[in-house]
Amino acid sequence: MTERGAPSLIDVAREAGVSTATAGRALGGYGKVSQRTRERVADAASRLGYRTNGLARSMITGSTQTLGVLVSDVSNPFFATALRGITDVTQQAGFEVLLSNTGGDADAERRALAVMSEKRVDGVIVAPALPSDGAHLARAIELSVPVVQLDRLASGVPSADSVTIDNEHAVAEAVGHLLELGHRRIGVITEADGDIARLRSGNRKRGLLPSAVRLRGYFSALTEAGIPVDESLVGVARYDRESAYDATTRLLELTEPPTAMLCTDNVLASGAYRAAQDKGLRMPDDLSLIGFDDEPWTTLVRPGLTIVEQPTYELGAQAGRQLLDRIERGPGRARHVQLKAKLVARDSTAPPG
Amino acid sequence: MTERGAPSLIDVAREAGVSTATAGRALGGYGKVSQRTRERVADAASRLGYRTNGLARSMITGSTQTLGVLVSDVSNPFFATALRGITDVTQQAGFEVLLSNTGGDADAERRALAVMSEKRVDGVIVAPALPSDGAHLARAIELSVPVVQLDRLASGVPSADSVTIDNEHAVAEAVGHLLELGHRRIGVITEADGDIARLRSGNRKRGLLPSAVRLRGYFSALTEAGIPVDESLVGVARYDRESAYDATTRLLELTEPPTAMLCTDNVLASGAYRAAQDKGLRMPDDLSLIGFDDEPWTTLVRPGLTIVEQPTYELGAQAGRQLLDRIERGPGRARHVQLKAKLVARDSTAPPG
DNA sequence: CTGAAAGCGCTTACAG
DNA sequence: CTGAAAGCGCTTACAG
Incomplete structure (x- = not known):
């Protein structure tokens, strides 16, 4: 946007009767300038409608x-x-x-x-x-x-x-909540892809999407509680509502469906919530559900959704x-x-x- | 971020044994360069880990x-x-x-x-x-x-x-829907500030927030239907859920409360929905409600919210x-x-x- | 406090 | 197709 005739520092300097160095100092707030010339330059600048060229400045200062x-x-x-x-x-x-x-x-x-x-x-x-x-x-x-x-x-x-x-801790708390309530068949809806077996054995902190870290937290929370992991209760979805809806429906149609479910994300949670509704299940009696993130809808729906609240x-x-x-x-x-x-x-x- | 020793076009040109003009042309995809020199320059650039300085380029081309x-x-x-x-x-x-x-x-x-x-x-x-x-x-x-x-x-x-x-049309449709259903006491929750009287009389298209335009649409839709505007049914809120909640509650506590309400925005709609719920009203029997914007929550709640869907x-x-x-x-x-x-x-x- | 000069890293006529 | 030179609009030592 270097428009035709946009005034440069040279124009301002000439108008104010000073050097470009001085004009620059007066306008840019660096170096020393006397009160008088500062004013004179400012006047000239506003008369000309001068705008600093940030590109030129950045090229010199090294900061954009x-x-x-x-x-x-x-x-x-x-x-x-x-x-x-x-x-x-x-x-x-x-x-x-x-x-x-x-x-x-x-x-x-x-x-x-x-x-x-x-x-x-x-x-x-x-x-x-x-x-x-x-x-x-x-x-x-x-x-x-x-x-x-x-x-x-x-x-x-x-x-x-x-x-x-701290995803592991967050999920541990969520699973713990369900365990305390007496649930033993706890499902999970997650977008974690890849190799679940490797995820269960591994323990690195890096290289994983939050969903995967949370899924691992789910595994270890169950394991620590002495509950064997049932992989048929792991519903893997793509990262969208519809896919989460389908994954949830699949879990709910198992011959031995989960009595509670955890969703590793807010998008997935909304799909799961809908699926439970459409299945005609009454929450929390027929199914307990936990989501992620404190979005407005989670308190607008009935029942209000229990969630892991992220800051x-x-x-x-x-x-x-x-x-x-x-x-x-x-x-x-x-x-x-x-x-x-x-x-x-x-x-x-x-x-x- | 002009880090110490970041290679410039000069370095690349030297490394490739050409002028900076040629190096620039080869790398920047402008002007004419022979196949051979293009490759030689590209090699030199990648060897040096050269990154074009977009600031310098923009200063010349006039486009960022x-x-x-x-x-x-x-x-x-x-x-x-x-x-x-x-x-x-x-x-x-x-x-x-x-x-x-x-x-x-x-x-x-x-x-x-x-x-x-x-x-x-x-x-x-x-x-x-x-x-x-x-x-x-x-x-x-x-x-x-x-x-x-x-x-x-x-x-x-x-x-x-x-x-x-087209806000006026959108609101006309919404109000029309309520009128067709037989509603006559139709309230509105809006963030439109300022002078309602002037809003009702004016007809300029510019200078108004969407809420105000929608509020005017509400006025004219009612007027056209031959229904006198009752300003006690206009609930003005600040632009947040809580304020919308309060404004809605106020309308619902009127001695002659509205049988239907329109919200001029999704944020306000969520506050209104909650207020209706907390008041113990059953929608749509006790109150019909229309919101704006097709957000996920509007289909997650029961009853699903009738909305004006914006693209x-x-x-x-x-x-x-x-x-x-x-x-x-x-x-x-x-x-x-x-x-x-x-x-x-x-x-x-x-x-x- | 102020100015003349150099320079940031490119692209663009202008020649060849 | 290629190069030497000018220039974009600033800031920064360096002198005074």
């Missing part, structure tokens, strides 16, 4: 005051809320946010990261689409673009900061703070912040009927 | 391939979904999106617009926080930053394109297309696209009990 945010889908309430947390914190500090939707596609994420890097963002917050491969993130850090991971940890990026929730906004805000901090301090030992999620018991859970 | 988006709150599902529409269309065309939350504050919007303008965005999509004053938008257009208005029309910006829905994603996508188009074509007569909203009747509306 711009941050990149990479998520799979802003229209997902989880990311929308986290994003609000990010922007509130970073705008406050004078940074703008460049947003990219990856659609959960690792290649799209790589490309977007490259573009942001060419645009010289000062740092990046990313919810890695494919946590198992963080090579592109590691490369960004090498090029001295600070990276903060949000909601999930990629493997192969030892030096990237992160903000996540979603705070997750984003914290990621923003960490990135600002990292930009200020420069490279260093990675800091991993883990926020607590907590169970909010409502009316969709009760002892098995 | 970046668009600004200004909304009040990304965590509002309406804006989140519209934003997804915007980014899908514009990323596809090679543009990135700079996002700013104004919190509905006109000053914040002005500041954010100024910053984006300094960062030399190629254009801007904005849902004006204060439609009654579009002076800053007009100024942006003068500086040749194309502006597309989303969801609402500011006054004083004759040359800005826009994408909105939210498409609203954003269309705004994106229009902005791209405007950037390509340059200034010209403003184009105003109006999308249709449609009534989706579900179970929250029925004849008065």
Whole structure:
């Protein structure tokens, strides 16, 4: 947008009768300028309708005051809320946010990261689409673009900061709640793909989607309670409502259906809730259900949904703070912040009927 | 992020044994280069780990391939979904999106617009926080930053394109639906502030928030049906669930309460729905309710909520297309696209009990 | 406090 | 097809 005849610092300097260096200092708030010339320059600038060219400035200062945010889908309430947390914190500090939707596609994420890097963002917050491969993130850090991971940890990026929730603990609490109520056949709806057997045996913290970490939490909570895991109670869905609906229906049609179910995510929970409704089940008598995330609908439905409440906004805000901090301090030992999620018991859970 | 020792085009050129002009042409995909040198330059670039400096490029080409988006709150599902529409269309065309939350504050919007303008965005999509004053938008257009208005029309910006829905028609349909069912005492929950009397008499299309336009639609639909407007049935709320809850409760406690209600927005609708539930009213027998926007919860609750369905994603996508188009074509007569909203009747509306 | 000059890293006419 | 030179609009040492 270098429009025809947009005034430059040269024009302002001439109008004010000073050098461009002085004009720049007066307008940019750096260096020393006398009160008088500052005013004279300001007047000249406003007379000419001068706007600083941020591109030129950034090229010299090495800072664009711009941050990149990479998520799979802003229209997902989880990311929308986290994003609000990010922007509130970073705008406050004078940074703008460049947003990219990856659609959960690792290649799209790589490309977007490259573009942001060419645009010289000062740092990046990313919810890695494919946590198992963080090579592109590691490369960004090498090029001295600070990276903060949000909601999930990629493997192969030892030096990237992160903000996540304690998923294992959160799920343990949820399963514990159901166990206390007396449930023994507890199902789970999850988008975790891949090899369940390996997931059960493994114990790495990185490289997994939250759904997978939560699924593992489910396995270990049951195991610790001495309840053998029944894989027919694991309903794997794609990441959408419809698929969760189908997976739930399948579980409910088992000859020995679960008396309670846990969903590893809010999108899946809404599909599951609907499926239970359509099946004609009364919650919590016929089925206890636990979802994730405290969205408005969870208290609007009857019964109100028992959920694992994530501090979603705070997750984003914290990621923003960490990135600002990292930009200020420069490279260093990675800091991993883990926020607590907590169970909010409502009316969709009760002892098995 | 001009990190120490990041290779520049000069380094690549030297490594490849060509001039920087040639290196630039080979890497940037402009001008003519022979196959052989193109390869040689590409090799040199990858050997050095070269990344184009987009800042320098933009300064010369006059284009940043970046668009600004200004909304009040990304965590509002309406804006989140519209934003997804915007980014899908514009990323596809090679543009990135700079996002700013104004919190509905006109000053914040002005500041954010100024910053984006300094960062030399190629254009801007904005849902004006204060439609009654579009002076800053007009100024942006003068500086040749194309502006597309989303969801609402500011006054004083004759040359800005826009994408909105036909609110008057949408509301007329909703009210018509209730009238057909036999309702005569129809309330409304709205965030429209200001002077209701003036709103009723006026007929300008610009300068109003969607809520206000919808409220006016409600007035005229009733008037056309020969039903006198009862201002005690107009529940004015701030823009949040709690306030909508209170406003709804107030209407329901009238000695002659409405038999049906319309909410001018999804946030307000969720507050109203809850209020009706808490009041112990059975919908639709005791009260018919209509909301806005087809959000997941509206089909999860019982009864399912009758709504005015906006093409939210498409609203954003269309705004994106229009902005791209405007950037390509340059200034010209403003184009105003109006999308249709449609009534989706579900179970929250029925004849008065 | 102020200015002349150099330079950030590219692309663009202009020649060849 | 390729190169030398100018220039985009700023900020930054370096002198004064």
